[in-house]
Amino acid sequence: GQNIDQPTEMTATEGAIVQINCTYQTSGFNGLFWYQQHAGEAPTFLSYNVLDGLEEKGRFSSFLSRSKGYSYLLLKELQMKDSASYLCAVRDSNYQLIWGAGTKLIIKP
Amino acid sequence: DTGVSQNPRHKITKRGQNVTFRCDPISEHNRLYWYRQTLGQGPEFLTYFQNEAQLEKSRLLSDRFSAERPKGSFSTLEIQRTEQGDSAMYLCASSSFRDSDYEQYFGPGTRLTVT
Numbered sequence: 252g253q254n255i256d257q258p259t260e261m262t263a264t265e266g267a268i269v270q271i272n273c274t275y276q277t278s279g280f281n282g283l284f285w286y287q288q289h290a291g292e293a294p295t296f297l298s299y300n301v302l303d304g305l306e307e308k309g310r311f312s313s314f315l316s317r318s319k320g321y322s323y324l325l326l327k328e329l330q331m332k333d334s335a336s337y338l339c340a341v342r343d344s345n346y347q348l349i350w351g352a353g354t355k356l357i358i359k360p
Numbered sequence: 361d362t363g364v365s366q367n368p369r370h371k372i373t374k375r376g377q378n379v380t381f382r383c384d385p386i387s388e389h390n391r392l393y394w395y396r397q398t399l400g401q402g403p404e405f406l407t408y409f410q411n412e413a414q415l416e417k418s419r420l421l422s423d424r425f426s427a428e429r430p431k432g433s434f435s436t437l438e439i440q441r442t443e444q445g446d447s448a449m450y451l452c453a454s455s456s457f458r459d460s461d462y463e464q465y466f467g468p469g470t471r472l473t474v475t
Binding site for chain 2: 255259284292293294295296300338345347348349350351352353359
């Protein structure tokens with residue numbers, strides 16, 4: 252079966268750094284996506300990795316290791332507005348997105 | 361605004377009634393997806409279209425669900441004989457079949473409540 256695992260909830264402090272991990276087992280791999288979703292809103296795209304390594308985009312970075320079936324999203328200089336759910340999704344051999352349940356990130360002052 | 365739009369944003373219906381939702385994708389996108397999302401879960405794939413062709417439908421999808429994209433532009437999702445378990449957020453997303461860039465852009469969703 253296909254499976255995406257990520258922690259249910261994490262808490263971090265404003266101004267700090269947090270790493271959200273994602274492990275996956277899918278039928279084929281054609282890229283991994285991270286999306287941000289605020290409560291009651293639609294997901295918005297954050298990052299895309301298809302090759303091993305780190306992709307940096309401002310305060311957000313995403314890392315991929317295909318051999319380990321592992322990715323993480325790194326958020327630096329946390330702001331209160333970063334409080335949201337972070338969804339990991341893998342595009343499988345049929346180019347369909349398989350979604351994790353999301354990690355709810357709580358930022359405390 | 362040239363993003364993905366969905367109507368209505370909220371729908372409350374009684375069990376057994378039929379409901380229809382509409383999605384207007386980004387105009388140059390030829391792929392359109394429907395997802396269902398419940399609280400604390402990621403989006404669950406329902407179906408997707410490439411242009412007007414429905415290429416895949418989730419095996420978990422009941423026969424009460426049907427989707428169309430008649431002219432390869434907007435799409436409708438109909439749920440017949442709604443059940444309380446159908447209560448969820450229904451999300452539409454679109455993407456462009458361009459090289460390897462298949463990022464999906466989501467609409468604001470339609471929240472369905474079945475009473």
